[in-house]
Amino acid sequence: MRLPGLVIAFLTLLISVLLLSFWLHLLWQDYANIERGSDMLFTSYYVNFLLAAGIFLLLYGLREKYKNQIGFLYMGGSLIKFLVFFIVFYPEYRTDGIVTRSEFGAFFIPYLICLIFETAYASKILLSSPKE
Template sequence: MKKKLQNPYVSIFLFSAVILLIHYSIDLVFKVVTYYSLFSIYVFHIISALAVAAIVQLVYKKSQDHAGFAFMGTSLLKMLAAILFLLPGFLSDDKPSFTNILNFFIPYFVFLIFEAIQVIKLINQKETPAN
């Protein structure tokens, strides 16, 4: 089981499921009316987290010293993608409320922290000698 949790892709899906359930429960309790659906928000976050993990893993395999830079670069691209994701709402006549913006950015930063922890674990992992 621990080996499966070390796989970043499995970790992303498990983490996403837990966060989505918590977020959905909070929205249900407080009856939040959202401009962006939770489904579309989480599809964005899951796809971007998988892309970040894949790129960082690829760079780490090629050059371990540059994995941190790959994470910073993909984080910048993710930030630009988030702006593009939110742009239609800001350009429409029916602008999203502050609650709707928080509905997107709280999971954004939670996923960012999760990705950073995953990258730190990857960079700091100790090489085990082959038996």
């Protein structure tokens, strides 16, 4: 199966930017004397990538059948991301009673990167879909 150019562009850019951000994040943790592996950093980047890629691929796959509902499907994907945060990350971050800035950044930075890419590429799907 040959992947379309839009899908390849999305995945390539997303992976590249997330890897660069992860590396910079690790450098910052070293500089700030924060233990590597704390704050669920790797898990956060990995889960955010999987969710962003999965949601985008779902939107791309359903773009013709549900062309008028792509925006709602996108918002549903955002709801899934919030649920994953509250099920997977939030309990771990709240074990000591507070969510530190480091913990917040460990989740929010990859989340924001993925959100920007998902939004930009979802709009490309909408713009490229055939009009009735």
